Each structure stands twice: as structure tokens, then as C-alpha cells.
Amino acid sequence: LYNDTVMDHFMNPRNVGEMENPDGTGVYGSPVCGDMMQVQVKIEDDIIKDAKFKTFGCGSAIASSSMATEMIIGKPVEEALEITNKTIIDELGGLPPVKVHCSVLADHAIKSAIYDYAQKN
Amino acid sequence: LYNDTVMDHFMNPRNVGEMENPDGTGVYGSPVCGDMMQVQVKIEDDIIKDAKFKTFGCGSAIASSSMATEMIIGKPVEEALEITNKTIIDELGGLPPVKVHCSVLADHAIKSAIYDYAQKN
Ligand code: FES
Numbered sequence: 001l002y003n004d005t006v007m008d009h010f011m012n013p014r015n016v017g018e019m020e021n022p023d024g025t026g027v028y029g030s031p032v033c034g035d036m037m038q039v040q041v042k043i044e045d046d047i048i049k050d051a052k053f054k055t056f057g058c059g060s061a062i063a064s065s066s067m068a069t070e071m072i073i074g075k076p077v078e079e080a081l082e083i084t085n086k087t088i089i090d091e092l093g094g095l096p097p098v099k100v101h102c103s104v105l106a107d108h109a110i111k112s113a114i115y116d117y118a119q120k121n
Numbered sequence: 122l123y124n125d126t127v128m129d130h131f132m133n134p135r136n137v138g139e140m141e142n143p144d145g146t147g148v149y150g151s152p153v154c155g156d157m158m159q160v161q162v163k164i165e166d167d168i169i170k171d172a173k174f175k176t177f178g179c180g181s182a183i184a185s186s187s188m189a190t191e192m193i194i195g196k197p198v199e200e201a202l203e204i205t206n207k208t209i210i211d212e213l214g215g216l217p218p219v220k221v222h223c224s225v226l227a228d229h230a231i232k233s234a235i236y237d238y239a240q241k242n
Contacts, residue, residue, distance in 0.1 A: 001157070002177065010177065033154040034219030035179050036122070056123065056131065058156050059177030098155030 002059070005093045009063035014070050016062075017052045024120070026112025032101040035061055039069070039109040043117050048072050048080050053109065060095055060102035067091050068106040077114055083107060123180070126214045130184035135191050137183075138173045145241070147233025153222040156182060160190070160230040164238050169193050169201050174230065181216055181223035188212050189227040198235055204228060 002010070022040035029036045035057035042050035051069040055061050068088045072080040085103040089095050095103060123131070143161035150157045156178035163171040172190040176182050189209045193201040206224040210216050216224060 033179065034217065056180030058154065058179040058182070061179070096155065 001096060002063075003093045005067075005091075006060070006063045006095065009066040009092070010059040013062050013066040015050075015052050015066060015073070016054065018054060019050065019052050022052075022113075024113040024115070024117030026109045026114070026116055028105055028108040028112055030057075030101055030105050033058070035102070035105060037061060037065060037105040037109040039065070039106075039113040041072075041110075041113045041117060043077060046077050048075055048077065051110070051113075053106070055105070057105060058099075058102055060099040061105050063092060064088050064095070064103040065106040065109070068103075068110055072110060077117070081111065081114060083110060122217055123184075124214045126188075126212075127181070127184045127216065130187040130213070131180040134183050134187040136171075136173050136187060136194070137175065139175060140171065140173050143173075143234075145234040145236070145238030147230045147235070147237055149226055149229040149233055151178070151222055151226050154179070156223070156226060158182060158186060158226040158230040160186070160227075160234040162193075162231075162234045162238060164198060167198050169196055169198065172231070172234075174227070176226070178226055179220075179223055181220040182226050184213060185209050185216070185224040185227040186230070189224075189231055193231060198238070202232065202235060204231060 053065040085107040174186040206228040
């Protein structure tokens with residue numbers, strides 16, 4: 001059902017947790033399954049220096065957020081905003097169709113964290 | 122959103138994993154969210170001696186299965202079959218309505234494992 005990349009990011013998720021004094025915090029709840037995702041970002045000179053996520057979501061949500069935070073760290077904010085659930089799924093090497101909504105959770109929480117940063121600045 | 126008992130069983134889930142030579146194995150997939158749950162049981166003299174679960178499901182599914190496996194270990198098969206997603210949620214002290222389907226995953230996987238045992242005996 002899940003490929004090795006998805007299983008790796010599920011079993012050893014990157015960037016799990018919370019940070020002190022984040023520059024932006026985003027929370028998104030899925031209307032499909034009710035799961036929630038929180039993403040926090042640290043931004044300096046418009047570059048995403050760090051990102052952390054926290055979820056009560058399923059394995060696909062964990063794998064998607066782990067991959068997505070890896071994808072945005074080191075990127076300028078503008079580029080990070082180009083992330084979509086499709087690019088996350090591509091990097092993961094695919095997700096079962098029924099789990100696509102879990103990657104949307106990561107996508108939306110990241111954008112909401114960046115918007116939070118933008119609003120404050 | 123989640124009470125202390127749910128958080129405890131999510132953060133420190135009991136009976137996670139797989140066993141060698143189970144007497145019954147059950148797998149159930151949720152039509153709501155697409156998540157899967159596997160439960161295995163060890164049964165001697167019609168008493169459930171051990172139970173293990175494995176899931177890619179969300180935190181509520183993990184907490185529900187952790188609690189549900191605790192509830193059936195040591196019980197006669199007949200009594201274990203009386204478990205419902207309602208009794209699991211009661212033991213957990215409640216789950217948000219949108220997460221009720223996650224406890225159904227634990228309920229159905231346990232019953233399917235016991236039926237697997239019954240069919241073989
Ligand atoms: S949302 Fe799928 S098991 Fe909870």
C-alpha cells in the first residue's frame with residue numbers, strides 16, 4: 001500500500017515538534033477525517049530557516065508533513081508557497097488516492113504558517 | 122480537543138506491533154478515511170492471552186486500539202466479542218464526534234481477528 005519513502009518518513013518523521021518564538025504558526029483541520037496539523041516556521045531574510053509540525057493525523061499525514069517541511073527548509077518564502085499537495089505526493093513517490101486528503105493537510109498548514117508570518121511583517 | 126487518557130494512549134500506545142504465530146489475525150480498512158488496522162491475538166483455552174495492533178491510522182485510532190487491546194487481554198473470547206466502539210470510547214473518556222470512526226477501526230479489527238481464530242478452530 002505504501003512505498004519505502006512514505007514508510008521511511010512515517011517511521012522516522014523529520015521536523016516533528018514545536019519551536020520557541022516561531023515567526024509564523026499555521027493550523028489546518030481536514031474536513032474529510034477531522035485530523036489537525038500545526039506547522040511552525042522560522043524565517044530570516046525571507047528564507048525559511050526551520051519548520052516543525054505536530055499532528056494527531058494518520059501515517060500519510062505524518063509522512064506528508066515530514067517531506068513537506070524538508071522541502072521548504074532553506075527555500076525563500078516565495079518558492080515555499082509554490083508547494084502543493086501534488087508536489088508533496090510526487091516527492092513521496094505517490095500516495096494511495098484515498099490518502100490524498102492527508103497531504104492537503106500539510107500543504108494548507110504550511111501556507112497558513114507563512115501567511116501568519118506575512119501578516120505580522 | 123483530546124483528554125489526558127487519549128493523549129496518554131496516543132503518546133505511549135500499549136500492545137503495538139506484530140506477534141509470531143498468532144491464533145487469529147484481523148485487518149479492517151475504514152471506508153471513512155481509508156486507514157487500515159491490523160490486530161493479532163494469542164488465545165489459549167478460550168482466553169485472550171495477548172493482542173497486538175499495527176496501524177497507519179491517526180492518533181485516535183492508535184489510542185482506541187491501545188485501549189481496546191488492553192480491554193480484551195485476559196478476557197474470555199465471548200466477553201471480548203462484547204466490545205464495541207462505544208465501550209472503547211467510554212474507557213477513553215470520550216473522543217470528538219468526528220473521530221468516532223477511528224474507534225470503529227479498532228473494534229472491527231479485533232472482531233475480525235477473533236473470527237479468524239474461530240474459523241481455524
Ligand atoms: S482518521 Fe483514519 S483512523 Fe482516524
